[in-house]
Amino acid sequence: MNGKTVTFGPENNYQGYLSLPQNKTGPGLIILQEWWGLVDHIKHVADRYAKEGYVVLAPDLYDGQKTTEPNEAQKLMLELKAKEASYKISNAIKYIKEENFVSNNKVACIGYCMGGGLALYMATQNIIDAAIPYYGVLVNITPDWSKVNCPILGHYAEHDKATEAIPGIESGLIKTNAKFKFHIYPGTEHAFFNDERLEIYNKEAAELSFERNIDFLNTHIR
Secondary structure, rough: OOOOEEEEEEOEEEEEEEOOOOOOEEEEEEOOOOOOOOOHHHHHHHHEEEOOEEEEEEOOOOOOOOOOOOOHHHHHHHHOOOHHHHHHHHHHHHHHHHHHOEEEEEEEEEOOHHHHHHHHOOOOOOOOOEEEEEEEOOOOOOOOOOHOOOOOOEEEEEEEEHHHHHHHHHHHHHOOOOEEEEEEEEEEEOOOOOOOOOOOOOHHHHHHHHHHHHHHHHHHHH
16 A cells, blocks of 8 residues: 555544555545445555545544444444534545645545445535545435535446435436436446455446546546
């Protein structure tokens, strides 16, 4: 891993993984974790986007807790409150801007699973310039779609209950004239982007989604 742990927030009471591009500045990108916590996979994803020229910060939404057990992960996810998570994410954005890492004042959010739901939620908070949810799970979150003020690019699996939420999300977004696009990847399962879970990782879909993300980010936050 090429990044480092940093502290941020009103009293430096939050932690996150910061990965910088070669020239130490660029558009901002917040990576939001799956329900496992801020694990190495998310840090590797942050490094990958940093290599593409983005200033990346992955805030630790569980304050140091992480797990490999699904039951414990579900417990941690259900205990996370959207407003508290949003506050941490907002402070993460503030940190990379105030440290002068962000070159053009623009920041996007990419989230996976639980983090995907939070990326959708952040699109309603008037603080980010683009949102990319992967199989976003809206747990303890009821976004007000009328407040969406940035473009959204979503990636979902064909065989995944989370995908059943897309029609409802699209219905809410259509009413607001928001710019959005949701891709459903044939033959995939939930968490198909996670290359550390080989039983469900789908390289073709993962790479295609990554290419789409780069085009989307280049369009909206470069």
